[in-house]
Amino acid sequence: VVIILRDLQATIHRKKEIRPGVLYKTLLNTLEEGVMLLQGDQGTIISANNKACEIIGCTHDQLIGKNVTDIGGKGFKEDGSPLSIQEYPGMITLHTGEIIRQRTMGLINAKGRLTWLSVNTCLLEEFNEAVPGLVAVSFNDVTACKEAESRLSESEYIFQSFMNNTQSPAWIIDEDGYIIYMNDIFKRVWKLNNSHLYTNMRDLMPKDMVEQYV
Numbered sequence: 001v002v003i004i005l006r007d008l009q010a011t012i013h014r015k016k017e018i019r020p021g022v023l024y025k026t027l028l029n030t031l032e033e034g035v036m037l038l039q040g041d042q043g044t045i046i047s048a049n050n051k052a053c054e055i056i057g058c059t060h061d062q063l064i065g066k067n068v069t070d071i072g073g074k075g076f077k078e079d080g081s082p083l084s085i086q087e088y089p090g091m092i093t094l095h096t097g098e099i100i101r102q103r104t105m106g107l108i109n110a111k112g113r114l115t116w117l118s119v120n121t122c123l124l125e126e127f128n129e130a131v132p133g134l135v136a137v138s139f140n141d142v143t144a145c146k147e148a149e150s151r152l153s154e155s156e157y158i159f160q161s162f163m164n165n166t167q168s169p170a171w172i173i174d175e176d177g178y179i180i181y182m183n184d185i186f187k188r189v190w191k192l193n194n195s196h197l198y199t200n201m202r203d204l205m206p207k208d209m210v211e212q213y214v
Contacts, residue, residue: 034117034139036063037124038090043068046134055117055141057109072110080106089119090137097127104142116146177201177210 028035034052036045048056048063056063058071068085075083085091089100100121107115117139125133163170169186173179177200187193192204202210 032140034141036090036137038068038094038135038137039133041094043085043088043091043094045071052139055107055109055115055139057111057113062110074108076106076108078104078106089121090135093121093123093135093137094133095129097123097129099123104146114143115141116143118142173201179204 028047028049029051031049031051034055035047035049036052037047038044039046044065044067045063046065048060050060053060053063056071056073063071068088068091075085075088077083083105086095089103089105092098093100100119103119105117105119107117109115119137119139121138122136123133124136127133163181163183164185166183167185169189170181170183171179171186172181178198179196179201180198182192182194182197190204196204
């Protein structure tokens with residue numbers, strides 16, 4: 001009988017080791033937000049996770065090593081006006097050191113898809129105006145929220161238009177009698193204005209009217 005013994009501790013230990021680079025990449029690619037690292041005056045992209053590639057509409061190879069100015073697409077502000085490259089949050093942080101928090105911007109990406117983003121930036125090196133350093137940029141896709149806000153605003157506009165075009169006074173009160181809406185005719189009849197919103201009807205109207213409606 002021949003018995004061969006081997007010390008496998010070193011092998012097991014090596015298998016358990018995870019290289020920092022692999023760990024970093026794996027961690028970034030599990031995030032549901034886009035993350036990029038920008039460096040230098042032109043905002044050279046030195047790292048980007050999978051979500052960033054998806055949102056921007058480029059492959060990883062198309063992004064890495066490119067400047068922000070080279071990746072295509074078009075940015076714009078919340079009011080729809082154009083957003084120049086130098087106004088991109090990451091570029092602002094690179095050139096001024098200003099940290100951006102939850103800045104909303106629109107992006108028509110390289111594939112022509114409209115996306116609304118909420119962007120944050122962070123300095124990873126001490127700011128040096130003469131030599132722009134390293135900046136982390138993270139961004140969430142908030143398109144669904146913006147579209148919901150737009151639909152809500154449209155519904156509110158339709159409601160306001162309808163109520164202000166009726167020929168009768170109209171108002172809405174809550175269960176405690178506080179006024180939460182008045183149309184224009186109601187305001188004129190009772191000589192009220194928007195400063196009276198969220199005031200209790202008992203403080204504004206005749207007692208018999210209050211007893212009828214509250």
